[in-house]
Amino acid sequence: MVQDPEITELRRMIEEAQRIVFFTGAGISTESGIPDFRSPGGIWTRMRPIDFSEFLRSDEARRETWRRRFATDETMRRAEPNRGHRAVATLINRGKAAAVITQNIDGLHQASGVPANKVIELHGNTTYAHCLDCAQRYELAEIRVSFERSGEAPNCDKCGGYVKTATISFGQAMPAAAMIRAEEETLAADLFISVGSSLVVYPAAGFPEMAARNDTRLVILNREPTGLDPYADLVLHREIGVTLGEAVGNN
Numbered sequence: 001m002v003q004d005p006e007i008t009e010l011r012r013m014i015e016e017a018q019r020i021v022f023f024t025g026a027g028i029s030t031e032s033g034i035p036d037f038r039s040p041g042g043i044w045t046r047m048r049p050i051d052f053s054e055f056l057r058s059d060e061a062r063r064e065t066w067r068r069r070f071a072t073d074e075t076m077r078r079a080e081p082n083r084g085h086r087a088v089a090t091l092i093n094r095g096k097a098a099a100v101i102t103q104n105i106d107g108l109h110q111a112s113g114v115p116a117n118k119v120i121e122l123h124g125n126t127t128y129a130h131c132l133d134c135a136q137r138y139e140l141a142e143i144r145v146s147f148e149r150s151g152e153a154p155n156c157d158k159c160g161g162y163v164k165t166a167t168i169s170f171g172q173a174m175p176a177a178a179m180i181r182a183e184e185e186t187l188a189a190d191l192f193i194s195v196g197s198s199l200v201v202y203p204a205a206g207f208p209e210m211a212a213r214n215d216t217r218l219v220i221l222n223r224e225p226t227g228l229d230p231y232a233d234l235v236l237h238r239e240i241g242v243t244l245g246e247a248v249g250n251n
Ligand code: NAD
Pocket: 024, 025, 026, 027, 028, 029, 030, 031, 034, 035, 036, 037, 038, 039, 042, 043, 103, 104, 105, 106, 107, 123, 196, 197, 198, 199, 200, 201, 221, 222, 223, 224, 238, 239, 240, 241
């Protein structure tokens, strides 16, 4: 069989590496049926994001946030990890990759078998909610029942604070511990692989940039070009699942 030279090169870089760090964006989950933001037809061609100050300021913005969340609930709950997630999990579980830094909020890396302590979530997680004041955790199913009954956004039973999915909105502070760990992992890596991110959302996109500045080998796998392509050692404008699956040798 004739080997595809780009896949051969990616496989060789993976074999030579001792400590891979993955950096993932919405593109790794589109093959699981979750739309990304910036592809044609992506979420933002249809809705304006609600930023954090609006959420705090306005009852209507809080209701709208919860309406949107429940409108996508079926898609989120049905989504299963795909071949791209499985390839990442394989390299983590072989000890080849140390961590996955993700902008995704869908929990699919954990669902694919990556231990939770190796998933660094920069933008939080939308599969559960918490109180913004006391951090009490809430499950979405229970919130949904009360939201559909009362039509009001939920408040915390313990302290009355606003309850929000455990995600980081625009305008909300980044999670400090995750940011520190992401930096440590980036600087310790000898191969940094960015998968399915347009690399335009900061500070997240600062990590592949940091890898490039640190002379760490950088691979960018994304259907469309990104601003960091000129700094990468290997750029693959390809579909994620089949590319990672073939490079890692699994289904
Ligand atoms: P983005 O939408 O800006 O970019 C996704 C990129 O992935 C695009 O450039 C697109 O060309 C590429 N892509 C999509 N499907 C692909 C495939 N099958 N193969 C190859 N490339 C593919 O996403 P981003 O950079 O992650 O930034 C968006 C923000 O949106 C993040 O902060 C994230 O928190 C949030 N988000 C998360 C999810 C999720 O959790 N699944 C979904 C949508 C948005």
